[in-house]
Structures are given as C-alpha cells and as structure tokens.
Amino acid sequence: MRRNNSMGVPRRKLIGAAAASAGLVLSGCDRLNENSAFRSVLRSAEDANRAAHRLLVDRSALAREFTQGDLSPEFRMNGTINPSSQSYQTHAAEKFVNWRLQVNGLVQRPMSLSLAQLTSMPAREQITRHDCVEGWSAIGKWRGPPLSLLLKSAGLLPAARFIVFHCADDFDGTPYYESIDLIDAFHPQTILAWSMNGAQLPVGHGAPLRLRAERQLGYKHAKYIMRIEAAESLSDIGGGKGGYWEDVADYEWYAGI
Ligand SMILES: Nc1nc2c(c(=O)[nH]1)N[C@H]1C(S)=C(S)[C@@H](COP(=O)(O)O)O[C@H]1N2
Ligand SMILES: [Mo]
Numbered sequence: 103m104r105r106n107n108s109m110g111v112p113r114r115k116l117i118g119a120a121a122a123s124a125g126l127v128l129s130g131c132d133r134l135n136e137n138s139a140f141r142s143v144l145r146s147a148e149d150a151n152r153a154a155h156r157l158l159v160d161r162s163a164l165a166r167e168f169t170q171g172d173l174s175p176e177f178r179m180n181g182t183i184n185p186s187s188q189s190y191q192t193h194a195a196e197k198f199v200n201w202r203l204q205v206n207g208l209v210q211r212p213m214s215l216s217l218a219q220l221t222s223m224p225a226r227e228q229i230t231r232h233d234c235v236e237g238w239s240a241i242g243k244w245r246g247p248p249l250s251l252l253l254k255s256a257g258l259l260p261a262a263r264f265i266v267f268h269c270a271d272d273f274d275g276t277p278y279y280e281s282i283d284l285i286d287a288f289h290p291q292t293i294l295a296w297s298m299n300g301a302q303l304p305v306g307h308g309a310p311l312r313l314r315a316e317r318q319l320g321y322k323h324a325k326y327i328m329r330i331e332a333a334e335s336l337s338d339i340g341g342g343k344g345g346y347w348e349d350v351a352d353y354e355w356y357a358g359i
Contacts, residue, residue, distance in 0.1 A: 161285050161286075161289075161317070161358070162285070162289065163317075164290070164291055164316075165230055165231075165291055165316035165317055165359075166230070166231065167228055167229055167230060168229040168230065168231065168241050169229060170229065170243070172229065172241050173229065173241055173242065173243060173299060174240040174241045174242065176240070177232075177240040177241075177242050177298075177299075177307070178234075178238060178240060179304075179306035179307060180234055180236075180320065181271075181278070181321075181325070182269075182271035182273075182278065182325065182326065183305070183306040184305055184306065185269075185270045185271035185272075185326050186271070187270060187271075187272075189270075190270040190271070190326065193270075193310075194305055194309065198217045198309065198310040199216075199217070201216070201217060201310055202214045202215060202216060203215045203217075203220065203294075203311060203327065203328070203329070203330065204328065204329040204330070205252055205253075205256045205329075205330045206329065206330075206331055206332075207262070207266070207330075207331035207332040207333050208258065208259040208261050208262040208332040208333060208334060209253075209256035209257055209258060209259060209262070209332050210256065210257030210258075210259060211255070211256050211257055212256065213252070213255070213256050215252075217296065217310050217311070220246070220247060220294065220296055220311065221296055223247035223251060223252075224247060224248075224251065225245050225246055225247050225293070226245070226246070226247070226248055226290070226291070226293050227243065227244070227245040228243070228244055228245075228291055228293070228314070228316070229241060229242070229243045229244075230242070230244065230291070230314070230316045232320055232323070233319055233320060233359055234319070234320035234321070235319050235320060235321060235353065235357070242298055242299055243298065243299050243300060244293060244295040244297070244298060244314045245293075245295060245296070245297035245298075246293045246294045246295040246296045246297065246311070246314070247293060247294055248290060248292065248293050248294075249265070249287055249288075249292045249293060249294055249313070249330075250287065250288045250290075250292070252294070252330070253265070253287060253288070253332070256332070258284075258332050259332070261334045262284070262332035262333065262334065263283065263284065263333070263334055263335070264281045264282070264283055264284075264332070264333045264334075264335070264336055264344070265281060265282055265283075265284070265287040265330060265331070265332055265333075266279060266280070266281040266330070266331040266332075266333050266336070266339055266344075267279060267280045267281065267313055267324035267327050267329075267330055268327070268328050268329040268330075268331065269324050269325060269326045269327060269328060270326035270327075270328050271325070271326050273346070273350075276340075276346065276349075276350070277340070277346070278324070278325075278326075278346045279324070279339065279340050279345060279346055280313070280321070280322050280323075280324040280344070280345040280346070281333075281336055281339070281344040281345060281355075282315055282318070282322065286315050286317060286318065289315070289316075289317060291314070291315075291316040291317070292313070292314065292315050292316070293313075293314050294311050294312075294313060294314075294327065295308075295311070295312050295313070295314050296310055296311055307325065308323075308324075308325025308326050308327075309326070311326075311327045312324060312325040312326065312327060313325075313327060317358055317359060318356075318357045318358055318359060319357035319359055321345070321346075321347050321353060321357065322345070322357050336355075343355060
C-alpha cells in the first residue's frame, strides 16, 4: 500500500526532499560555523548537555559520612513525633511485634515483613547529616537494610518508576507519604532504618522504620513507614504531587542536596 500524507505527496518523495535539504545544510556547514549566533546555540546545547551529564553522575555520588565523634548531642524530632491512630498506638505498646511492613504495587512478589525479619536482613550503617528545609541540621547514625535489597527480593515490574512510602501518621486526616525515583531508591545510602545512634529507633524519630534518603532534604525521609508501593505514576496517589508537603505546601518533589 502506498501511504500519502495529507497533501497527497508520496512519502518517498518527501524523504528525498528532506535528504536533499540535509545535504545543503551539510555543505553550508563552514559558512554557518562563522555565524556567531549559530556558534552560541551550539555552545548552549553543549552546556545543557554537560549539565545533564553532571546531574546524572552526581545523583549516584555518596553523601558525606561522618564519624562517631561528630554525632549531634541532640537530634531534634520534627513533624509528627507520635502518630495518634489507635492502630499505631497498639503497635507501639506491643513493641511492634505484630506490626508488618507491606511491600506491594508494581512488584512480582508482594511482601509482608515483620520487624524481626527486617532487623535480620543485611544492614548498612551510616553517620550522616540530616538537613531540614526549616534550616536546622543534625548528624546521626542510622542502621537498616538498603531499600534496594527489599526491592530486589520483591522484584520490580518493568512499569515501576517510583517508590512510594505510606506512613502511619496524618495531619488532620491527611496521611503523610513521600516518594522517590528509582535512582534514589537504588542509591547505596538509601536505607530503611530501624536503629538510630546504636539503639532501637525511637517513636519520635519514626519507629519502627523510617527512610534515610541521604541525598535529599529532611521531609523526604518518611518516618513510621507502613507500606512501600512501587508505582508507575504519582498522579493518583494522595494529592498527586508525590508527597504530603508537595501536595499541601508546594515543596519541591525533588529535594536534592
Ligand atoms: N511520617 C512522617 N515522616 C516525616 C515527617 C512527618 O511529619 N511524618 N516529617 C519530615 C520532616 S520535615 C523532617 S525534617 C524529618 C524529621 O525527622 P526527625 O524527627 O527524626 O528529626 O522527618 C520527615 N519525615
Ligand atoms: Mo523537615
């Protein structure tokens, strides 16, 4: 079948014309190069290219790690410091023995993990600085399995693009949640911390499990994680912007530091 465009010109003829004009451009290359406007377009394309490359390379870089002596004597508790729901209060009173982390959404094998299972997984320990958008920072020691380990055992489906953290707390009935992309999800310092400064994670800091995503600002570090969901899009989760603060106060979804 011979397919024509809307003007009735056979496709082959159009391709021929395009090739001819490409030839003209090529033969005029030297003259174009003398044109300073053209050169500046090339330069800015090169700059954009370099910036994109730098961004990609930098996103796999490690956040600075500190030593035991750098630990902040006091680490502020911020946002929710004790989720009020009856079910969270019961889990806390039971020392989280009946609590389970759900891992579901776009995964091959949905999982339900006890705290004992999570604490017996291979863990990473890291001393890092937490930077809150409100302007305070603190250095703490965090321990827990890399998020990548859980995602690998659940097996992400090809459509998965984001990892969403659903939390036990809410602000006036609106649940706290956060999300990251797969670059941060598989970053080696992205861990699910069940321990802080060598002790079980305190309720104020997100017990029994909180995210550490060391390349991003504090509000991305979801505390009180109940469920981890792999998703293709963020638009039908919460208010659609990928996180509680993104939805209610227009915080940036990508809060890289
Ligand atoms: N579930 C939940 N996670 C949360 C918050 C919250 O209110 N609820 N606050 C965020 C903000 S703004 C910061 S700075 C950190 C505070 O962590 P911290 O209490 O361990 O200092 O948790 C983040 N994660
Ligand atoms: Mo924060």
